[in-house]
Amino acid sequence: MNQPRKPERKPERSGRPTTNRDDTGVAARRAALKIIQAVLDRGAPIDAATSHADDLPLPQDRGLARLLALTVLRWLPELDALIDSATPRPLPIDARARHALRVALAGWLKLETPPHAVVATALPLVEGGPRRLVHGVLGSLIRRPATLPAAPRLPSPFDIFWARDWGVAEAASAALAEEPATDLTLKDPSQTDHWALVLEGISLAPGHVRTAKKGSITEWPGFAEGAWWVQDLAASLPARLLPAKAGDRVLDLCAAPGGKTLQLAARGCHVTALDVSDHRLERVRENLARTGLTAELVAADALRWQPDALFDHILIDAPCSATGIFRRHPDVLHLKGNTDLAHVTLLQAALLRRAAAWLKPGGRLIYTTCSLFPQEGERIAERVIAGLPREMIEASELPAGFKPAADGWVRTLPGQVEGGIDGFFIARFRKLPD
Numbered sequence: 001m002n003q004p005r006k007p008e009r010k011p012e013r014s015g016r017p018t019t020n021r022d023d024t025g026v027a028a029r030r031a032a033l034k035i036i037q038a039v040l041d042r043g044a045p046i047d048a049a050t051s052h053a054d055d056l057p058l059p060q061d062r063g064l065a066r067l068l069a070l071t072v073l074r075w076l077p078e079l080d081a082l083i084d085s086a087t088p089r090p091l092p093i094d095a096r097a098r099h100a101l102r103v104a105l106a107g108w109l110k111l112e113t114p115p116h117a118v119v120a121t122a123l124p125l126v127e128g129g130p131r132r133l134v135h136g137v138l139g140s141l142i143r144r145p146a147t148l149p150a151a152p153r154l155p156s157p158f159d160i161f162w163a164r165d166w167g168v169a170e171a172a173s174a175a176l177a178e179e180p181a182t183d184l185t186l187k188d189p190s191q192t193d194h195w196a197l198v199l200e201g202i203s204l205a206p207g208h209v210r211t212a213k214k215g216s217i218t219e220w221p222g223f224a225e226g227a228w229w230v231q232d233l234a235a236s237l238p239a240r241l242l243p244a245k246a247g248d249r250v251l252d253l254c255a256a257p258g259g260k261t262l263q264l265a266a267r268g269c270h271v272t273a274l275d276v277s278d279h280r281l282e283r284v285r286e287n288l289a290r291t292g293l294t295a296e297l298v299a300a301d302a303l304r305w306q307p308d309a310l311f312d313h314i315l316i317d318a319p320c321s322a323t324g325i326f327r328r329h330p331d332v333l334h335l336k337g338n339t340d341l342a343h344v345t346l347l348q349a350a351l352l353r354r355a356a357a358w359l360k361p362g363g364r365l366i367y368t369t370c371s372l373f374p375q376e377g378e379r380i381a382e383r384v385i386a387g388l389p390r391e392m393i394e395a396s397e398l399p400a401g402f403k404p405a406a407d408g409w410v411r412t413l414p415g416q417v418e419g420g421i422d423g424f425f426i427a428r429f430r431k432l433p434d
Contacts, residue, residue, distance in 0.1 A: 025113075025121040028053075028061040032068035032103045033096075033125055039073065039331045041094045046070065046331040059216060067179075071106040073330040074176050075152045079105050086140040087133070097134055100125040104138060105146070115142045151177045155333045158323070162414075165374055171415025172326070180327045180420050182217070184209045184228040185236050185259060187266050187291055195222060205240075205399035208233055210419060226291030231259035232325070233399070234412040234424040238315055238368040239263035241397055241410070241428055248312040252295075253302055253355055258284030260315055261295050271295040272311075274302060302351055310360045318348040320369040320376045324423025327414070341375050348380050356388045356431070364391065365429045370422060372413075377425025381409060391430040 031053040038049035046069065053065035072079060079102045084090050091098040104122035107113035113121075119138050123131050151173040153159065163169035186195055189207030196203045198221050201211030209228065213220060222228050239260040244250050246268030252261045255273035261284055264271045275281050278299040288295060298305070321336045321344065322329065352367055359365055365388065369376045381390070392408035401417045404410050410426040 026124045028064040031065035035069035071110045072102045077153050086137045097130050175327050175414040175420045181212045183232045185231040186228045232422045234422040238366045242366050244269050244313045251311045251314045253316045256280040265293040265295050274298040314365045316367050320371040323372045324370040359431045361433045368426045372423040381427035388429045391428045
């Protein structure tokens with residue numbers, strides 16, 4: 001019988017987690033399996049689940065564990081279809097053997113792990129379990145050899161929702177296929193050309209750089225001196241559309257992880273960054289210290305907190321399903337599919353109405369969510385808010401390639417710009433002068 005030709009080993013790319021080291025690969029794959037179990041079996045978000053890789057001594061193995069887990073989540077329906085095609089009867093959806101096979105196939109089919117290493121690193125993951133089954137499934141799929149399509153399928157019901165609501169199911173599938181480039185917001189927009197050159201990236205707007213660099217972000221030029229922070233271009237638009245100037249008193253409501261606070265503080269605004277817990281504000285605090293920017297941090301429930309004075313402007317990045325960030329967090333596609341939005345939409349409306357009372361006459365309020373559910377965006381903003389009429393967002397205020405909807409909102413969608421962008425809804429209101 002002809003054996004399949006082993007894929008040629010490609011040179012390692014600087015900074016990318018190594019995926020073909022037989023000696024250290026098992027620990028990283030065991031951590032990846034635990035991450036997958038945490039997300040799919042226990043409903044943990046990926047950022048919390050990756051704590052299972054924290055004990056790995058080498059940073060490249062921690063990176064590999066996360067990359068393997070994210071790859072499984074991107075391609076889960078396709079990986080499961082391959083597994084089911086090679087077993088006499090389907091494995092339980094939460095079986096350890098299924099998780100081990102998912103991790104092994106993700107490494108082979110997407111991260112170029114050689115077939116012999118795929119088997120060698122998968123079997124230790126099922127010690128005391130169905131090793132013969134796992135070995136047989138991998139052997140069968142390697143002999144075919146198995147392949148993946150150009151893009152993964154969106155898990156149900158997102159394939160239906162996003163085709164119905166936006167007509168972007170195909171673009172979303174393409175955006176899900178690979179880890180996106182990293183977007184950065186610059187502390188000093190006048191240095192855009194400089195940092196685009198240094199970081200080997202491109203700029204889609206003043207103060208923005210998109211880079212395909214790999215490796216630890218903390219080692220990139222400009223990180224230590226606080227010249228930039230990680231922030232998707234779509235996530236930077238709400239603060240860009242808030243006409244706040246130096247000296248203005250601005251409230252960033254639901255501020256974590258803090259990119260918008262940093263944008264406003266870099267303009268010289270007096271920013272109050274409020275979030276529900278001090279733990280959620282910790283990253284804001286760290287980034288303020290790194291960038292040398294200042295803001296007042298307040299840990300409080302916005303539905304009970306009361307400011308001591310009115311604000312010139314308010315930005316609300318409301319709690320939501322976070323389905324718009326699926327490119328970097330594919331876990332949301334497996335955690336949010338059957339989400340009941342009733343509770344969160346009531347909270348969003350309550351925050352919007354409450355914040356309206358804290359705004360000075362003539363001031364602006366931005367309401368935004370990183371959701372692709374219109375119930376969390378357009379439907380909320382369409383509700384009547386006494387004394388707070390909408391203010392149209394003009395195309396001239398947006399980066400090239402973006403345009404507002406006919407009713408003046410902004411909706412960013414997968415495939416809208418080359419290289420992709422997160423899904424956001426943005427609305428702007430202006431409080432009538434007395």
